[in-house]
Amino acid sequence: MALVNELARVLGINLLASFAARLPARVGTSIQLMLVVAGSLLPLWPLYRGWVQLQDLLAYAALWMTLSVISTLIRLNTMTRRSPKTPFFALHYSIMIGAFSLVSGAWAVILLFEAGPSGGWFSLIPTACALLLANAWSLADGWFVRGGNRAAKLWQVLLPGYLRFVPVLGATISGAVLILGDAPQSYRLIAAAVLMLIIAGIDITLAVASVRLRPGP
Numbered sequence: 001m002a003l004v005n006e007l008a009r010v011l012g013i014n015l016l017a018s019f020a021a022r023l024p025a026r027v028g029t030s031i032q033l034m035l036v037v038a039g040s041l042l043p044l045w046p047l048y049r050g051w052v053q054l055q056d057l058l059a060y061a062a063l064w065m066t067l068s069v070i071s072t073l074i075r076l077n078t079m080t081r082r083s084p085k086t087p088f089f090a091l092h093y094s095i096m097i098g099a100f101s102l103v104s105g106a107w108a109v110i111l112l113f114e115a116g117p118s119g120g121w122f123s124l125i126p127t128a129c130a131l132l133l134a135n136a137w138s139l140a141d142g143w144f145v146r147g148g149n150r151a152a153k154l155w156q157v158l159l160p161g162y163l164r165f166v167p168v169l170g171a172t173i174s175g176a177v178l179i180l181g182d183a184p185q186s187y188r189l190i191a192a193a194v195l196m197l198i199i200a201g202i203d204i205t206l207a208v209a210s211v212r213l214r215p216g217p
Contacts, residue, residue, distance in 0.1 A: 013074075016140035028141040029207075032134065036207050039131030040064075040200035043124055047192055051120025054188040055112045057195060058175045060124055062105035064199060065168045067135040069101055072161045074139060079157060080150045089154060097161050104165075104172045111172075115179050134203070142210045160206050167202070171195045 020028050043060060046052045076090040142148045171191065178188050 013136055013140045013144070016136055017144050020137070020141035020145045023141075025146060028137075028146065032137055032141065032207050032210075033204065035130050035134035035137055036203045037200070039127050039134045040196065040203050042127045042130070044193060044196050046120055046123040047189070047196065049120070051123050052118045052192075053115070053185075054175055054192040055108075055115040055179060056118050056121050056124060057192045058108040058171060059112045060128065061168050061171055061195060061199065062101075062108040063128060064131060065101045065164055066105065067132060068161055068164045069098055071135050071139060072097075072157060075143060075149070075152070075157045078143070078149050079152055079154075081153055083154065086154055089158060093158055093161060097165050100169065101165060104168050107172050107176060111175055111179050138207070138210065148210060160202075163202055163206075164199075167195060167198045
């Protein structure tokens with residue numbers, strides 16, 4: 001629990017929660033959706049302009065998955081509707097998704113160094129900040145302030161992590177084949193665009209679905 005509190009402090013969740021508590025629920029949801037769009041869809045612009053390439057976005061997806069794992073672990077340790085199965089599934093998630101995400105992240109770094117960072121990689125910094133803020137805001141507003149931690153069931157906490165891991169794993173394998181196999185740049189462009197569209201689709205869907213986790217008046 002001490003580690004969870006430290007993660008929450010580092011992410012600024014307590015500060016964001018105090019701010020979110022002053023806002024109407026609809027405003028909080030709108031902020032969440034805007035941050036999700038900024039963090040997951042806007043990277044398509046530098047990709048379209050040729051500023052970044054597949055290897056850059058694989059590393060970006062590894063960051064996305066890392067934030068997802070951290071958010072899920074915080075939720076698992078702060079949810080109210082716990083059962084005797086909760087510790088087991090929390091351990092299973094930590095070992096399975098955490099370990100595989102670490103391996104995928106390591107491969108993303110290897111591929112980034114193999115292909116070399118693109119000249120415009122810095123264009124992803126603002127969207128990465130939006131991605132970080134989207135995760136922190138989701139915890140602060142939807143989870144703590146709006147009562148998601150009291151309404152969520154175990155499967156609702158775990159499912160997003162598994163949904164996010166599947167495209168990251170697939171993209172890492174595909175990226176390794178395309179980059180190490182010297183595939184044409186057009187193939188890499190398509191793979192990168194598909195990855196970001198899937199990420200955006202998952203995050204937008206989860207952001208909308210999270211509204212249903214809020215307990216009624």
